[in-house]
Amino acid sequence: MFQQNIGYLNFIVLIFVCSGYLILRVDVKHYTKANLVQEGRLARFLGWTNISLGITVLVFSIISSVVASLM
Structure with missing residues (x-):
């Protein structure tokens, strides 16, 4: 049904955005x-x-999670 995934993608996004801002x-x-x-x-x-x-x-993470939840 709904599979929860523990990953480091959110940390990667945070590091990219914060380092770019700094x-x-x-x-x-x-x-x-x-x-x-x-x-x-x-x-x-x-x-x-x-x-x-x-x-x-x-954005790609959100899109992939939406597509995965539809299947």
Whole structure:
């Protein structure tokens, strides 16, 4: 009927989103203060990439659990 799964997927989502947020809040600020333009751009890209990966993993997890509950 309904199978409960204990996994680490929620922790992965949390780590991706939190690390992306911290990169955007801390690293980008320090790089712009130090006038390091390329490093600031790279940190901004990596921060948004982490947040996007976390949200993508969360969405696929929700979709897979809904599909699994329908079967």
